[in-house]
Amino acid sequence: MPELPEVETMRRGVQGVVEHTIRRVRRTPCRLKPIQIQPRIDALDRRVAGRKITAVGRRGKRLLLHLDDASAIVIEPRMTGLILVADPPNEQHLRVRIELEGPRHEDLLFWDRRGLGTFRWLPAETLARLLDQSTLGVDALEVTAAQLQATLAASRRAVKVALLDQRAVAGIGNLYAAEILHVAGVDPRTRCDSLSGPQWQRIAAATRQVLGEAIRYEGSTLSDGTYRNALNSAGGYQNHHRVYDREGQPCRRCGHESIRRIVQAQRATFFCGHCQQRRGKHRSVP
Structure with missing residues (x-):
């Protein structure tokens, strides 16, 4: 966290800095773990x-x-980074200030509570490598079933774990992978090489649907309250989660099955055992 919807929300929130000139970039005083610059x-x-x-x-x-x-x-926010044009949640975790000159006279701030984010300048040739799909996979908002199959269909990994691989598809994290697989009706433990063509089609469609919905609600602000949009306001998609962080609660699709929580690759996975049943020619990954 933040994942694609949160970063896209930040991107839209700072569009007003376009056509502004950078006066200077400075590291703000911070006694905590420094971010990578x-x-x-x-x-x-x-x-x-x-x-x-x-x-x-x-x-x-x-x-x-x-x-x-x-x-x-x-700028890569990673776990707790925020990109802001408003006052930050506090001054203690403010890391970088980009001072701007232009019609709106607003500065751009990078705030990071845990200090895991990165702030880098890349020349044109290095930037081209970052944008190339051989470095990062196709953007999750644009991914197709054919692209998912080309990169993941031969994998023996559980599909939930595989969707987190940024080289295969860029932008999906732990929260939205669980939501996507619930919408697609696919058990998160199912091996990629067990999935059928129609299942990949449902996953691709669910990816675009879930991420699009989350962007409309300006992302998910979880119980720790860390994620905020560019104006330092909470997102709203957490109120519409189907499975994530809803262990023991009724499924919003079938209504009679409690949401389960398991651990995959050291990350919590939430799913409905009724709506996301195991199927396939290979045994699911535990």
Whole structure:
């Protein structure tokens, strides 16, 4: 967390910085674990000061500030990072401030409670490698059944675990993988090489549906309250989760089966045993 819907919500929330010029980039005082900044903040500042932001993009779970020399600032929020144009939740975890000049005179802030995020400047050639699908998979909002099958159908991994592989499909994390498989009616423990063509089609369609819904609700703010949109307001999709973090509660589809929780690859998985039954030519992965 944040996953694709949260980063896309942040991207839309900071679109107003387009056509603004970067006056300077500075690391704010913070006594906590430092985030990864590349190159060093003084060198990064020299390379971007005076550059105009031409577009705000997204690649999977990364936000990209495209600059007028074809380079970009790439921000990866990871577990607890936020990209803001409003006052942050607190000053203690504020990491980087991008000071801007332009009609709206708003600065761009990177806040990160746990300090796991990254803040990088990439020249044009390095940026091209990041955008290439051989480095990160196809964006989850655009993925097709054929693309999923091409990258995952031969895998012996459980499908829930495989969907988290950013080289196969970019943007899906633990929360939305569980939601997608519930909508698709697929047991999260099923091996990828057991899935049929129609099942892959349902997974691809569910991916676009669930992520699109989550973006409309501006992402999911969980019980820890960490995720906020660019204006420091909570998302709303957590009120519409079908299975995630609903252990023991009735399934919203069938109504009579309690949501189960298991652990896969050291991550919690939630599913409905009635709506997501095991099927396939191979035994499901425990």
